[in-house]
Amino acid sequence: MATVEYKKPCDLCGQPVEIEGFTLITDKGQQLFCCGGCVSIYRLLHSNIAMTNTKPSTHNKKEDS
Ligand SMILES: [Zn+2]
Incomplete structure (x- = not known):
């Protein structure tokens, strides 16, 4: 069950974001x-x-270890 959402570039390095979960909510x-x-x-x-x-x-x- 893959929900395809459009990929946004990483806000730091600009690479396509493949994995969800690395998100920050800022005042911006x-x-x-x-x-x-x-x-x-x-x-x-x-x-x-x-x-x-x-x-x-x-x-x-995946990030748990
Ligand atoms: Zn990045």
Whole structure:
């Protein structure tokens, strides 16, 4: 069951976002990222603005270890 949504480029590196879940809600709106690394870097670069980490409700837990 693949719901095809249009792919937005990563807000940090510009690569197509293949995996959901690397999302931050900032005062500028929702930012999408391709990977956890990009999220971390974005947070560092924009640590002055408020942001909220969001997670998809239930998805495959690839990042869990
Ligand atoms: Zn990226």
